[in-house]
Amino acid sequence: MKRHFWVLIHRYAGLFMALVLTIAGLTGSILAFYHELGEWLNPPPANKVAILSTPMLDPFVLRKRALLLEPHASINNVNLKQEPGEIYIPEFEAKIDPATRQPYELQAIKLNPYTGEQIPVVLSASAENQSTGYWPLTRKNILPFIYALHYSLALGQTGSWLFGIAAVIWTADCFVGFYLTLPARKKNSLPTAALKAGQTGCNFRQRWSIAWKIKWPSSNFRLNFDLHRAGGLWTWLMLLIFAWSSVLLNLGEQVYIPVMKQFFELTLAKDYPIADLPQPHPDPRIDFKTAYRKAQGLMAEQSQQKGFMVMEERSISYVPAKGMYCYTVNTDYDIGSGGLSMLWLEGNGNEFSALYLPTGQKAGDTISNWLQCLHMARVGGLAYKIFLCLMGFVVAMLSVTGVYIWWKKRHALKLKLKMTA
Numbered sequence: 453m454k455r456h457f458w459v460l461i462h463r464y465a466g467l468f469m470a471l472v473l474t475i476a477g478l479t480g481s482i483l484a485f486y487h488e489l490g491e492w493l494n495p496p497p498a499n500k501v502a503i504l505s506t507p508m509l510d511p512f513v514l515r516k517r518a519l520l521l522e523p524h525a526s527i528n529n530v531n532l533k534q535e536p537g538e539i540y541i542p543e544f545e546a547k548i549d550p551a552t553r554q555p556y557e558l559q560a561i562k563l564n565p566y567t568g569e570q571i572p573v574v575l576s577a578s579a580e581n582q583s584t585g586y587w588p589l590t591r592k593n594i595l596p597f598i599y600a601l602h603y604s605l606a607l608g609q610t611g612s613w614l615f616g617i618a619a620v621i622w623t624a625d626c627f628v629g630f631y632l633t634l635p636a637r638k639k640n641s642l643p644t645a646a647l648k649a650g651q652t653g654c655n656f657r658q659r660w661s662i663a664w665k666i667k668w669p670s671s672n673f674r675l676n677f678d679l680h681r682a683g684g685l686w687t688w689l690m691l692l693i694f695a696w697s698s699v700l701l702n703l704g705e706q707v708y709i710p711v712m713k714q715f716f717e718l719t720l721a722k723d724y725p726i727a728d729l730p731q732p733h734p735d736p737r738i739d740f741k742t743a744y745r746k747a748q749g750l751m752a753e754q755s756q757q758k759g760f761m762v763m764e765e766r767s768i769s770y771v772p773a774k775g776m777y778c779y780t781v782n783t784d785y786d787i788g789s790g791g792l793s794m795l796w797l798e799g800n801g802n803e804f805s806a807l808y809l810p811t812g813q814k815a816g817d818t819i820s821n822w823l824q825c826l827h828m829a830r831v832g833g834l835a836y837k838i839f840l841c842l843m844g845f846v847v848a849m850l851s852v853t854g855v856y857i858w859w860k861k862r863h864a865l866k867l868k869l870k871m872t873a
Contacts, residue, residue: 455636458628465625466854472605472618473851476698479602481844484829484837486595493591501564501571503537508565511540512741517568518542524549524556529769530740540565547734603702616702622695629684635659673860680853687846694847697823708820718816725796725806726774733775737800744768747779750804751795760785760809766792775799785809790830791821 482489511530518540519527525544540563546555562571586597586606597606604611635656664685666678684691700708712718722728736743747768755762763782770777776796783793791810798805811818824830829837 455632458632462625462628462632463854463858465621465628466851467858469618469622469625470851470855472615473622474848475605476602476615477844477847477849477851479598479844480847481841482598483602484840484844486599490595493595499539499541499562500537501539501566504566506566508534508536509540509568512744514540514563514565514568515542515740517563518544518561521561521570522558525558526734528772529767530744531767532744532765533767534565538565539563539571612702616699616707619695619698619702620707623692623699626688626692626695630688633660633663633681633685635663673857676853676856676860680850680857683846683850683853687843690843691847691850693823693826694843697827700820700823701827712816712820716816716819717814718820719808719814724808726776728773729775732772733799734772736770736775736777740768740770743770743777743797744779747777747795747797750797751779751781754795754807755783758807758809760793760812762793770799776805783809785812787811787821787825788831790825790828 511532511534515527515530519525519542522542522544524547525542526547527542528545529543542561542563544558544561546558548554549556560573562573563569564571586593586600589597600606604615607614663681666682667674670678696708709718709720751762754760761784763784763786766780766782768777768779776799779795779797780792781795785791785793787810793810794808796805796808797803807813809817810821829840832839
């Protein structure tokens with residue numbers, strides 16, 4: 453296929469993606485600081501009590517007290533990482549009322565982590581807080597709206613599919629764009645005498661080096677062309693990471709997993725460690741505390757066998773759909789704040805089922821977790837968030853300059869046709 457064919461592919465792929473990537477880039481620059489902006493716009497409620505010299509109650513004790521206060525609920529997750537003075541807020545799941553076959557209505561509950569006493573819950577009657585839509589935009593929903601724009605143009609499932617398709621095209625176009633930066637093959641035009649003297653003209657590296665540079669000063673067209681070409685080259689690896697991770701996030705089951713399975717061993721979350729049961733088991737056969745102690749011992753055995761270090765505990769939860777307990781911890785195999793190591797054991801608590809490590813176990817899992825963490829700024833701290841913010845502007849710039857180059861060439865072609873008519 454001639455080079456002109458790939459120029460056309462790159463051009464029309466870019467035009468298709470231009471609006472999507474411009475929006476994704478600009479919104480992504482904002483979302484790099486999602487949590488910081490969220491806390492600034494909507495400071496979290498003060499879920500703290502005065503720190504006492506006495507130790508906080510065991511989280512399993514707090515769970516039991518919460519269930520006594522709300523018998524129509526289940527609590528399938530116990531947070532093992534208690535911050536000093538942090539109010540205990542249970543994660544309720546409503547049971548089904550046998551009379552109506554509908555979930556029970558539950559009350560909100562907060563407990564003092566030191567005494568177990570119930571703390572009054574103040575509910576806001578503000579209509580703004582109750583709103584679930586995006587309009588009118590307020591400080592309460594502006595960030596969720598930007599997030600929805602980023603992954604689906606705020607169009608729900610239809611927008612998500614559109615973004616996913618654009619991400620697939622973007623991934624392929626990364627390679628096409630890279631190829632087009634390579635210098636075209638030239639027929640040797642040097643005279644025979646020069647060739648005999650050993651003169652071969654500019655070598656490949658010298659000719660390609662032009663593509664990495666931005667000529668300044670220059671015309672508007674040349675400036676936009678250089679920004680598009682050099683900008684894409686200098687940031688090529690990150691562009692590929694963003695593109696393929698976008699496929700993972702938008703079309704994971706449809707495209708990403710089938711492709712990755714062809715090359716790497718990969719954990720399928722929906723079937724791991726077993727597929728969901730035909731009917732969920734809402735009640736575990738042993739209590740949380742017993743399962744927790746068993747999980748601690750099993751995790752210690754696994755860390756010794758596989759050579760990883762447990763840094764801190766996070767939670768233990770019961771998954772009714774699988775009838776199993778899941779014990780999560782942070783290990784030195786995790787990636788920043790984006791990965792958790794998980795140990796699964798049977799609902800009877802006596803049988804080890806599986807261990808999931810974000811990295812170092814399966815190549816496909818390692819790549820997938822790194823892609824997600826890099827895309828969502830879960831590594832590298834503030835420095836990487838700033839870099840990610842700048843990369844969002846680069847993505848938008850590449851889209852805008854690409855459209856500008858197409859428009860100028862189209863305009864020049866029209867003028868040429870008029871002159872020859």
